[in-house]
Amino acid sequence: MSELQGLNPQERNKLLQAVTDPRDLAIIVLGLRHGFRSSEIADLKVSDLDIDNGWIRVRRGKGSETNDHMIEDGPDALNERTVLLNALSARPADDSGYVFISQKGGKLSRSQVFRIFQQAAKKAGLPPQKRHYHCAKHTGAFSMLKSGASVAEVQKYFGWKSLASVGRYLAVTDETACKAARKMFATAQ
Numbered sequence: 001m002s003e004l005q006g007l008n009p010q011e012r013n014k015l016l017q018a019v020t021d022p023r024d025l026a027i028i029v030l031g032l033r034h035g036f037r038s039s040e041i042a043d044l045k046v047s048d049l050d051i052d053n054g055w056i057r058v059r060r061g062k063g064s065e066t067n068d069h070m071i072e073d074g075p076d077a078l079n080e081r082t083v084l085l086n087a088l089s090a091r092p093a094d095d096s097g098y099v100f101i102s103q104k105g106g107k108l109s110r111s112q113v114f115r116i117f118q119q120a121a122k123k124a125g126l127p128p129q130k131r132h133y134h135c136a137k138h139t140g141a142f143s144m145l146k147s148g149a150s151v152a153e154v155q156k157y158f159g160w161k162s163l164a165s166v167g168r169y170l171a172v173t174d175e176t177a178c179k180a181a182r183k184m185f186a187t188a189q
Helices: 009-017 022-034 038-042 080-090 110-123 134-146 151-158 163-167 174-187
Strands: 055-058 067-070
Touching: 009 022, 022 038, 022 055, 022 080, 022 110, 022 134, 038 110, 067 151, 110 134, 134 151, 151 163
Parallel strands: none
Antiparallel strands: 055 067
């Protein structure tokens, strides 16, 4: 299996700056924030959004659990509420019920979501191994763990039934293990 590739903060910012279309920006922001797979973002329905109360229903595929996430009011391009409202206001009239629709009408396909991410990543100058939509999920999992989230919290957030799914994102090196031990001993005094 190939090494999992996540975006560092600089790459993430370059990616977000490379996107000008409101729909495409929302697709990428939701992928980064909630770890949607391309098929899951394509299947997102307007009824899954409760923007007024700040919630989004994340319907996972591949046997993972469905859960509800908060819509975050982050900085600039990561402000989900603003990004979603912009995408919905730019959305052409369509009665399919899907949030993200194609230019021909109806929901986007999984491959269209992939291409949107790939084109933005290429425009941002990201390396080829970081130009796939699943990289957004990897970025979210790595970021949560690096910011101190527990393995159980990451498992719940991404809807994984097995802790082994989270284990793929635990990049423990001798250096990080030593830093953790140093921190433990420093606080034990």
